[in-house]
Every structure is written in C-alpha cells, then in structure tokens.
Amino acid sequence: MRSSVSLFRTLGKGLGLCADASSTRVSSQAVPALSAAMSSTASDSEPGKAAHYAAALGGLVAGIFGASCVASAGEVADGLHAPHYPWPHEGVLDSYDHASIRRGHKVYQEVCAACHSMQYLHWRQLVGVCYTEEEAKALAAETEVTDGPNDEGEMYTRPGRLFDPLPSPYANEEAARYSNGGAYPPDLTLISGGRHNGQNYIFSLLTGYREPPAGISVREGLYYNPYFPGGSIAMPKMLVDGGVEYDDGTPASASQQAKDVVTFLSWSCYPYQDEMRVMGIKAVLMLSVLIAFASYSKRLRWAPIKSQRIVVDVVN
Secondary structure, three states: OHHHHHHHHHHHHHHHHHHOOOOOOHHHHHHHHHHHHHHHHHHHOOOOHHHHHHHHHHHHHHHHHHHHHHHHHHHHHHOOOOOOOOOOOOOOOOOOOHHHHHHHHHHHHHHHOOOOOOOOOEHHHHEOOOEOHHHHHHHHHOOEEEEOOOOOOOOEEEEOOOOOEOOOOOOOHHHHHHHOOOOOOOOOOOHHHHOOOHHHHHHHHHHOOOOOOOOOOOOOOOEEOOOOOOOEEOOOOOOOOOOOOOOOOOOOOHHHHHHHHHHHHHHHHOOOHHHHHHHHHHHHHHHHHHHHHHHHHHHHHHHHHHHOOOOOOOOO
16 A cells, blocks of 8 residues: 555656646756655565566656656747758759749848848849849839948938948847847848758748647737747748739749748858859869879879889899
8 A cells, every 4th residue: 555655656746847847957856856756665665576666667657758748848948840841952953043032032121121130231242143233223222321421520321332231120239129129130141051950940930820729828929939949939920921022923922932031041141152062063073084184194104114023133
C-alpha cells in the first residue's frame, strides 16, 4: 500500500513540474524531485522489489512526459521552425528571377515601406535588375530628401536621386517606437541573411497568421503567429489576396506576394550573388584548363626522363 502511495507521489511530482513547463527551472528541478521520490519509494518498499520497479517506471514515465512539455514550451518561446521551401535561386547554377524582384519591390513599396526602412539599399542598385534607369529615376524623384545645408546654412528638401538610399518612414528610432506602441520595426535590407533560415522564416511569418488555439491568450494589440518567438507579434497580417496589383498581370495572392517580397529581400541582402556565381564558374573552368595543361606538360617533359635508365659501371 505504501509503495502505491509513493508511486502516485512520484507521478504527481513529475506532472506538477510539467504543468509549470513555462518556467526555466523545470529541467533543473524535474530530475532531482523524481530521484528523491524514487529513493523514498525504494526505502519504503524494500521488502518487495516489484513495488520498487513500479515506482521506477512511474518516475521514468513522469520524467519523459515532463521533458516533452519542456520541449514544447521551448518551441513556443523560440517560435515554430519554418519549413524549407524550394526557392528557384538557391541552386549553384540558378539565378534570381528579376520579374519576381520587381514584383517584390512593389509589395515592399506599397505594403512594407509604411513601417520598415531599407536604408542600406540605393535606387541606383535597382537599375538593370528590376528597373531601367529612367524608371528608377522616376521612382526616386517621387520621394523627398532632406539635404543641405545650402549657401545660407539652412537645410532644404529636394527630389530623390539615384544615389540616394530608399526613404525611411520615420526620422529616427524614437519616432518609430512611438508610432508602433514601443515596438521598433527592423530595417529589411539585410534581414534575409541576418535571421536563421531567413527566407523560409520570413515567408512562414508573413503567411502564418491564424487564430490562437484554445488555451492560448494574446493580449490586446498583438496577433498570434506561431513562427514568431513567443507566438505574439505586434505586426498585423499585411498580405491579403489582391492587396497589390502587379504590372505584369500576375495574380496577386497572399502567398505570391510573400514569395515575391522574400525574393526581393534575398536579393537586397546578396545583390551580387549572380555575379559571384558567374565568376566562380569562370574560375573553375580556368583552373580546370590550367590543371589539364600542367598535367600534359608534366607527362610530355618528364616521360623521357622517367623512361631512361642510368647504368653505373664501376671499374675496379
């Protein structure tokens, strides 16, 4: 009877720790608590080995269940792992889809630019990639840039030019935080390379909004997204079907917009990726030719020497 009571105590302690899995002390408390409970079980049931084995089994089950709860809590804290998607520009011999980059810039300009900046990307970098020089100049001229000082020592505004960076929606970080309830929208120029599993994470984040499951509450002003660390994000769902109108007539579904803007952000992080791949292929071809020439030259010059036999006649 006493062994059964100890067994239930063991399971109770393990499940109790599991219920508090959101605490960071779970992993350090679970094993000592279960060990102590099992020790007391063993001392109370020394006459019967069966009760001791039952207590050990109960502790093992409780420990495994508690560890699974800890892993689940860690997944919520770090965000759901984004699946891998087959991006067409990931292959060694593949290049960026420039039409997708153009559409992605349109999505950024009409949806994302209201809160996020791309201060490390300049208008001139878009020339020859997704816009002609005239188109890029026209887009830059639609923006106003604060410049100066002039001859009178005063700042002034002028139309944007190709050498200007893409405009920021806020004057400084304090203004950005004030307008977004304390949250600071990150700059998107390098975000694809700065986040783990960047492309897949951004795509999953943009398309992963859903209603919170039963038992999970999201405070006012936040939105549930399992791919964001903690599960709650201040940015609402921004991409909806037909939210933008593409110039080339591509259907602007939410997933298509997410794909295009991720392609654009990937290019902004690695704008010279295609050129580097071409240089790499040229270098490999050149080295292959040089190695073949060196091998042939070695055989041509050293074959007669290797085939000769030197005879030393020792005269007594």
